[in-house]
Amino acid sequence: MPNGNQRGSAAQRRARRQWLLDTFGDGTTAMCHLEVSDRCEMDLTLETLTVDRIVPRCDGGTYRRDNIQPACRPCNDAQGARLRWRDR
Secondary structure, X not given: OOOHHHHOOHHHXXXXXXXXXXHHEOOOOEOOOOXXXXXXXXXXXXXXXXXXXXXXXXXXXXXXXXHEEEEEHHHHHHHHHHHXXXXX
C-alpha cells in the first residue's frame, strides 16, 4: 500500500527534512539515528536525509514530529526490509 498521500506535498516533505536538520543537527547537517547498515552515511544533508518513523506505518505510526527522526537511505532501507520480513 503506497503512502504518498500520507507524506504530503513535495514542499511539506522538504520542510519536514529541514525541521529534522534544525532539530537533530546544526541546520545544515545531521547524523543518522538508525545506524543499522554497514554503509551508514553519518553526515546527512537536505538532499541525502530520509525521514524515518520511530513507530512504523504498519504499527500505526505517522509523520508527526514526535514520531520522526533523521536516517540515511541505506539504514532506512535496511530497517524497512527487516519490518517487511517481520510482517510475513
